[in-house]
Amino acid sequence: MRPPLKGYCYPLTPSGTSSLVGPPPWHYATEYLNLLFRADPDKVAPFLPEPLEPGPDPGLGYVAFSQWWSLWQDRPDLAATHPERTQYREAAVWVGCSYRGRPGQICLFIWVDNDFSLARGWFMGFPKRLGAIEFSEYHPLNSLMPPLESGTVLRGAALAHGERLMEGTLTLRDRISPQELPFPLARPLFHIRHFPSIEAGAPPSVLELVELGAENVRFGEEVWRGEGTLRLFPSDLEEHTALGKLEVLEGYHYHSGYTFPGGKVLHRWS
Template identity: 40%
Template sequence: MLKGYTLPRTPRGTSCLAPEPPWHYAGTALAVEFVADPARVAAFLPAGLEPADGRCAAYFVEWQYASETGEEYLDPVRSQYRETIFLVSAGYEGEPVAYCPFIFVDQDVSLMRGLAQGWPKQSGSTWVTRAYDLPSKATPAVAPGGRFGATLAARDRRLAEATVTLREPGAALPTPNFARAVNVRYFPELAAGRHGRPAVHELVRLKSRDVMMSTVWKGEATLAVFDNPYLELPDLRPTAVLAGYRFSFALTVDDLVLLRDLRGDDPA
């Protein structure tokens, strides 16, 4: 019998890209809160979500991961990855939620876990300034005046770059954030005559547990989103940048909630 939570499924099941949940994460994020054109933001929302005010956030994250039975961080190439996540504000049945139209990651293992959750992951290169507990010109301080940068590129083209200058600790998280994230799980059909009716098309709400948060630092920020010949990310270009943030967090994922089967909204 073949085993494995994801493909490839093999006799022992150790070759699959993502093992069975729970999945444990720790990360440090540099985030920028901004406003985009509300009409353009609304155009990205799937059926079941209501437009909001155009408020968005970009998260540049360095992650470390472990499975329930493994210590993948002892083999860092299996555990570490970098990711850029764009979230937009929306509503679901009158309640505020976040929706992710774009997310870029540099590890196929993370990409597979994300697709299972409905994150629309694709390959990309994220770089984020690191901080070290030493007084050196080579590191910013996690303190008032500390300056951090982040960049995103995909397929040899730079897509976005950001800077954050820290001012004060103890701030609330940026909005939108992951607390009420809603995703779309989508897997298409290849059989002739069924291309317009996917095998899976679901609106889901993410669930995390054992969430822990460091001090949240807030300050000024810049964010530039660059033109691209095919990616529609520039449609979310900031019309105003509100604030920047830096914080670390940890969480565990092993569940989600099905909100709506969207296959009835697809053409036959």
């Protein structure tokens, strides 16, 4: 009998070496430019199928522009041998929600610029699509670039298939502690995992509400708060403007890291 094919995910091969993503735990570090907004709660609610419910402040959400560094447990050498498989950028729209009275957040739209992050996101319940992400990076040894201080401006933007989808800016004002980050930032993640059936007309093979785990959560030394701006551009196929007019409240820039050990299924619709 021939041995089974190996791998955490596609492509499955006799050795398993080619898997696009290795098994968890997955280790992350990120730099965020987050813009907190208030939307019409009536436009947020349709994105929250039962048993999810609106959060404590139903209209709150945020747009996140971010850049990431990640490794999976059995390949700690990837950053040295294949750095292109450890780095990526994302842009996402999040809203607050709750599950059985427990406040959290859910990602409604997200674009990423690397295939392994897209595939891994689908496993976790992120609705990822490919895109191009712009993110301000200032180097301290460039004499024309400002240091991160009060008044410094950071910018993020997201594009997909030639369309500009959204862009935002953050003007740094003052530093705060991580504990001062407002809801729904840094709250539990509730996601919807969906994989369609291959049989025509059959219900999805997987349709479940999950909570994503996080261990060893850490924040960088500086968490900046400031004034933000946000522009969303219409698209024929992308629905990121479905939340209507967004009132930008504040913005936040910080670094964080954590380990994803796995998650748990909270509810199955299928």
